Amino acid sequence: MTLLALDASGPRAGLAVLAAEGATLGRWSAPLQPGLIETLPLLLREAVAEHVPTNLAVCTGPGSFTGLRTSIALAQGFAAALGLPLRGIPAADAYAQGLTFAGRALWVVLRARRGRLFLLRAGQAEAWADTALPMPARPIALAGDEAPLAAAILAARGADVLLSDARRADPAWVGRAALAEIAAKRAPAPPLPLYLEPPEAKLPAAGLRPPPG
Secondary structure (H helix, E strand, C coil), X not given: CEEEEEECCCCEEEEEEEECCCCEEEEEEEECCCCHHHHHHHHHHHHHHHCCCCEEEEEEECCCHHHHHHHHHHHHHHHHHHCCCEEEEEHHHHHHHHCCCCCCEEEEEEXXXXXXXXXXXXXXXXXXXXXXXXXXXXXXEEECCCHHHHHHXXXXXXXXXXXXXXXXXXXXXXXXXXXXXXXXXXXXXXXXXXXXXXXXXXXXXXXXXXXXX
């Protein structure tokens, strides 16, 4: 078995191909902007030219609205075309596969938008204001692109925090989370994007223009 994992939830899109035992056979990445819709299929083509996957996994977020839509749609189309099983993997599960800290719970803090953060902990994802992060009840380790900000806020309140150097997820972690599900004989979760915040785009106050006559 060979598994192909996609993740475009963060600032970069990434693919990884893993062997059945979890070894990473290859990695490919590109920035989300500009041109992710054009770039990601090229990365996929390059990956499958070297390794033929029998299973697929895609990160379902939370994260970049455009990145999630693009990567999930590509994974769904590829899986349907080849008849391959596809698993949706939450970002919380991916980070949990990649990072462990003895005696500390893992908190992943990601930028949602200005003034808002995504907090991944205990397998769950939540949205919080920057200034309203909850206090941990036990020692924690922090990862994610806004981990330094969270560490400063929580340490100032007296929390026991360890700041890791992990700022973004590795697509191989998505793959290992999927392999763990397969080993446990868990049914695949549908690859649906996890949106915790409403979209920032809003309809014009005067409504949409009427269709041309």
